[in-house]
Amino acid sequence: MNACLEPAFDKVFDTQRIYRLMLDALARPGKLRTLPGLDICPPNGLNRYAAGLGFTLLDSETTFAVLPEDDDWRDYFSLNTGVKPATPEAAEFILLRGGEYLPEIARVNRGTLLSPEEGSTLFVLVDAIGGTQPGAVKLTLAGPGIKELAQVAVVGLHPLNLAAICSRQEYPLGVDCFFVDAEGIMLAMPRSATVQWEEVPG
Amino acid sequence: MLNLKAIERKGGYNFAFLDENTKREIRRKTLKAVAIPGYQVPFASPELPIARGWGTGGLQVTMSIIGPDDTLKVIDQGCDGGVNAVNIRKLLVKTTGVGTTFDTAAASIIQTRHRIPEEPMSGRQILVLQVPIPEPLRFVEASMAKTREMHSEMDYSRMWVFLYENIVKWGEITIGARYPSLVNKRYLIDPSPIPRWDVPKLHMAETLYLFGAGREKRIYAVPPHTSVEPLEFEDIRFRVEDFSGKACVRCGSDHTYMNEIYGGPGGGKLYVCSDSSRCDKLRAQRGEAKTHAGK
Incomplete structure (x- = not known):
């Protein structure tokens, strides 16, 4: 295991300010919020902002x-938070x-009518938001x-992934992104949002 | 730049009393509540130094969202000086050290028991409501397993019959506070025992409303710009309390929700604003001495 502990992450105050930004973003889909820069070093390819959400x-x-x-x-998240690994269907x-086409998205958990809150939460890494x-x-x-x-325009989001996410939405069932x-x-893009999209021609 | 590491833990407790695992669970559930407006999300609701049924749901929601740079206002039936408000404010200040205010416009978080402030709230504010009974269908169905099923199927027919029978029996719908309302055209909520006067403030608001029921272990939410429709019939419409011809004896306002008190000449009725902060503001504007909040 190459993952390292992140003692510089403040579990009381860093989590509180990140959570308030998430709450505001989710309550106002389409509103862009800037996450605080954290003094952490996630493994290759994982950005520290997404690590902060986790x-x-x-x-x-x-x-x-x-x-x-x-x-x-x-391993990085398991070590730092104790979270248990699961299959994409159950997580x-x-x-x-x-940016990579991920057919597994079409099978993620979207909850049940009795417990719609069991639908997954997705953290989606993209290249740029806005522009x-x-x-x-x-x-x-x-x-x-x-x-x-x-x-809002999103760069680095595969249209098939977006289509797969939308195919899981059957309000109140669905996933929140x-x-x-x-x-x-x-x-943020909660399941309560109706989504239309078009690709900006290249 | 705020130096977060320099902030001390207050009073020997973790910041905002709750341990981080508990806060995280409430946060996860609150996010789901916002994503599914009006749906009651179950949560663990651990013990607090205040007994269940005295605002512990709202308190836990507040504790999970509050940060060191928030400004807190706590009201009980519109009043900053009510005993429930004072105790909850004291606990939060002791364990967080945040600043407090009586001024609705100056607060970033307002925790409330049974009122929505009269002054319009902005998108930068969050209103946390304390909820005694989160289940609107409790009027017609005692079993929580059954009401959960009814919500899942959006089967509100028995509620409609209940309202209809009310009209047949009494000539109008007799539910005063806790008026059942449909959120985002999907889930029926109990908006907590706010008067009917406050229900329209939930509809297409600027503010995020979070509802916490500690004893019943449920969290639900009404996000901004979300439709909230009180149940009504085409011929019998929803209406708010009628204060026509009456005015507050303290500030003279005739367009606020008022409490009826006995104490006039000859034991007659007097009316006084329920929202003490707004009442004080109006008096101050008229140049009268500002009194401490209280009814």
């Missing part, structure tokens, strides 16, 4: 999966690389928390 919500009472499978990433939290580079996916969101419509980019910009 540290905020995961513990030994929760289950977790990484897509595509990555032992370093999984309560899933961290995934948004309109060629190849970006332009999202148009409507629903609770949004005054009329919210529009937090997109995080390399600069720490966060965007």
Whole structure:
């Protein structure tokens, strides 16, 4: 195991301020929030902002999966939070690389009508949120928390992943997503949002 | 830049009293509550230094969201000086050290028992409501297993019959506080015992509303810009309390929710604002001496 402990992460105050940003983002889908820079060193390819989201919500009472499978990433979260690894079908939290096509998304847990809250929470790593580079996916969101419509472009999100996420939504069943980019910009897309998207031509 | 490491733990307790595992569980459940507006999410609801049924649900939600730079306001039936508000404020201040205010506009978190402040709230604020009975269907069904099923199937027919029978028997719907309302056209909620006067404030608001029921172990939410419709019939509409022709004896306001008290000349009725902070503000604007909050 190559993962290292992160003593610099403050479990009281770092989690509190990250949680408040997540709560605000989820209550207002489409609103961009900037996550605080943390003095931590996650394994290769994992950005520290997404690691911060995991540290905020995961513990030994929760289950977790990484897509595509990555032992370093999984061990890093297990060591620092005590979270239990699970299959993508069963995991309560899933961290995934948004740019790679991941057919497993079509099978993630979306809860039951008696317990819709059991639907997974996805942390989706993307390259950039906001801006309109060629190849970006332009999202148009409507629903609770949004005054009329919210529009935002996401770079580094495979359209098939987005389609798979939307295919899991059958309100009140569904999954709730937090997109995080390399600069720490966060965007939330709860199951209550209706989503339309188009690709910005390259 | 706020130096988080320099902040001391307050009073020998962890920040905001609860241990981090408990906070994390409440946070996970609160996020799901926001993602499914109006759905009651079960949570563990551990013991607190305040007995269940005295605001522990709201208190736990507040403890899970509050941070060192928040400004807190706590009200009990609209009043900052009510005994429940004072005790909850003291516990939170002792364990967090946050600043407090009576001014609705200056607060970032407001915890409330049974009122929504009269002054419009902004998108930067969160209102936490204490809930004694989270289940709107309790009027018609005692079993929680059964009501859970009814919510899952959006089967609210027995509630409609209950309201109809009310009208047949009494000529109108007799539910005052706790008026059943449909959130996001999907889940029926008990908006906590706020008067009917406050129910329209939930609809398409700027503010996030979080509901915590400690004894009943449920958290639910109404996000901003979410439809909240009180149940009504086409011919018998929902209406709020009627204060026409009455005015507050302290501030003179005739468009706030008022408490009826006996104490006028000859034992007559007097009316006084339920929201003490707004009442004090109006008096101050009129140049009268500002009194301490209280009814």
